[in-house]
Amino acid sequence: MKLQFHNQRTKKLDEFAPLEQGKVRLYTCGPTVYNSLTVGNWTAYIYWDTLVRVLTAAGYDVTRVMNITDVGHLVSDADEGEDKLEKGARREGKTAWDIAAQYTDDFVKGMHDLNLIAPTYLPKATEYIPQQLALVRTLKEKGYTYQISDGIYFDTAKFPTYGDFADLDLASLKAGARVSYNPEKHTPSDFALWKFTPEGETRDMQWTTPADLTDEHQERPGFPGWHLECSAMAMELLGDSIDIHTGGIDHIPVHHTNEIAQSEAASGQLFAYYWLHNNHLKVDGTKISKSLGNGYTLHDLSKHGFDPLDFRLFILQSHYRTEGNFTFENVTAAKNRRLHWRNIAALRHQTHDTLSPQGRIEEDSATVSLYAAGRALLEALADDLNTPEALAIIDDAFAKVSTAKITSVHHHALIRFLETIDELLGLQLIATTPDITDEVKQLVIQRTRARESKDYAKSDQLRATLEASGIIVRDTPSGVIWEYAA
Ligand SMILES: [Zn+2]
Structure with a gap:
């Protein structure tokens, strides 16, 4: 089956071909676990869950890593400001370790509620410190690093293709960043691989920087940079080259650009062949922000009477590359659509194998169209995860079922179609529609x-x-x- 995806690496729609026959190695940038995820954060995980489902349905054996960022993600992408975990700890009067554990559990529960398939590996950055230090060592030995007062940095000028992935204009980046960037950096785009704990401070999460990594050949406390974590975990668990890497479009200019630079500089191999990025979700037409208080969580949705699957269906209504707009009105529409679909699913309890002769004739055409719809569904999704098209196919098929005589709806064809929908879109139409007593x-x-x-x-x-x-x-x-x- 032909699969194609829009690939940020090549900037075009590419037909998918795996590195190894029948297998897919997939990496997804996971959450930073310092608070509950917002509807905006969840959007990515819903789309990448769909990707996994489509790859699996197309016959691939998918090995997927999704990391948990539980240290080192700073408030600013420019390696400045506080660690989000330490900030969360102060906010709640706990340690960074407590915050990480609490919000990792919260994330796992949310994944379960949204019926997202658990990745093969869900590694925590804090459990891969030796691999991250080893990556810094390799980069240092190859001459890609330098040290300044607050940490060890990657020298982007040494990686000539640095700006390619995001089409960065490095010259204007330099000019624009002149005011705000750390003047000790050689180039504004240089980024921290490893940061030192500031003098006189003790962090909840810190590790020994080995003496051979520092210019002064002395151990000192430090912690990893966010970008380094993803590269180290991806390469440790999936190998130097992987098939697909996913994330949000906001990751393109900094996080993914940096992942590529440090991974490829270290290994000399192409890091990931296909890069897929989901667009943002706005709320009421504006950006989600703390000051607006519009960062709704799954808990908020449930308080408003929505099932997580209503939200899941709402997200699937937009293509992953287009910007979504969350409003309670829009989610209500998705909720009603899901209720209608559940009522169609419930018809399987009211259909029978034995049909009247007339029913059998009508049944033939209904059955054929249900089987065809199942195939069309996978084809739509295989075409760059076209979820809006997939949902339209379901609506069409269900419209035929609801106008057909109940006696002409083939029991098994309906069940098979529902199974296909659940398999590909995770909407649990079967699990949420029990028979009546x-x-x-x-x-x-x-x-x-x-x-x-x-x-x-x-x-x-x-x-x-x-x-x-x-x-x-x-x-x-x-x-x-x-x-x-x-
Ligand atoms: Zn990442």
């Missing part, structure tokens, strides 16, 4: 009989009882069907 089924039958015998008072009363238990009955030309109440 035998008692409720009896009530449905009694209500139908009451209606047939024109006992409308009884029929209305039974309808009300059913509604109270979350079930709505509808009288359709092909008979009575039940649905879930909103």
